[in-house]
Amino acid sequence: MPETTARADVRRNRERLLAAAREAIAADGTEASLRDIARRAEVGIGTLYRHFPTREALLEAILDTNFDMLRERADQLLDSPPGAPLEAFLTWLADVAAGARTYQGLPHSIMAALADETSELHGSCAAMRASGGQLLRRAQEAGQVRADVNVYEVITIVIGLAWAVQQDGGSPELMARLLDVAAYGLAVQPVVAAPQVT
Amino acid sequence: MPETTARADVRRNRERLLAAAREAIAADGTEASLRDIARRAEVGIGTLYRHFPTREALLEAILDTNFDMLRERADQLLDSPPGAPLEAFLTWLADVAAGARTYQGLPHSIMAALADETSELHGSCAAMRASGGQLLRRAQEAGQVRADVNVYEVITIVIGLAWAVQQDGGSPELMARLLDVAAYGLAVQPVVAAPQVT
């Protein structure tokens, strides 16, 4: 049973706007022109603002499922393998990095949302951060990750790297290499293909 | 003997514009309104564009000495201490991070300039990168830094972290912590206050 709002055109316009926004944001990034989104949806600019009072509200509606998946992924990684907590943690970090790079400008939106508690995006971002916190803690308790870092710093590192990679054209290879350096820096023991000291 | 341009008002206006730009960029970041800069300089918007055809040209004029200092610092670190190449390299990285954070939005401008060879800022940024490359190579040849990273990746990491810290309010403490993680990830052996495996 789909959420049955009072009027039909409301739901219709909402769907049109979301579809148009997905298009526009895929093309132009999270800073896509709102007027352009309204145009694509064949809807007045006023209608867009009534449905989504702020840009963050619109982003939240679009990215909702993405963040949920990231949270689920964390829970999943937390449950299934009792061993290898470092690996699980790093896997999740890579997922976060990948998620942050799905749209041009997303890293900026995420950082802004984390900093601004009044942002509509804040909830999703904070939930994601909390889930990652558990993964981090487990890896730290297993003695596999530096004990002197917290979730906030880890997220900041990953989003920062994701941003830099985006600026550089968004090559997945570069992202992997930078994540490798970060992983090496976070781990207590080298885990990946890193030069060994003899 | 100061560069004697044909007309006097030209030099006068140039100075006024640079002073105004420094003010505005310190206040509003590298995306400061150009109209506002012209207003502060008590000069027409056309005059601003004639002196500095693009925003990058204006930034270049302002940041020129900053980038030069970063390059000199690299040369200096390369010469003075024959030992401790890792330390010299990491010191320079911290300087770069500090420099990238002097203005809001500077990390973005730097990354954009490195990617776009036609940018007026590209020269300064590329020169800085090249100087850092020597420091990196020396540390690698001494076996103190992972051999599988290049300057480009290192710069990308540092600027990415600087950006993230800026987004978060720009706390120097956070910057230091993130740089520490990056250093640990780049170094072949732990050098800083990092948890030791027993």
Next chain:
DNA sequence: CGAAGATACGGAGCACCGCTCCGGTCGTCA
């Protein structure tokens, strides 16, 4: 010293942006 010529100045103007606000339309329910 004064006038001619070159050169730089200023800002009006264009197309865009985010965002507000209100008159008219249209769906819904009695």
Next chain:
DNA sequence: TGACGACCGGAGCGGTGCTCCGTATCTTCG
């Protein structure tokens, strides 16, 4: 079917980056 109220659309405001040209100013030469 009619009335009511929620919803829509877009004009309008103040801002942006950038261009272009009539005009004022500086310099140089007679």
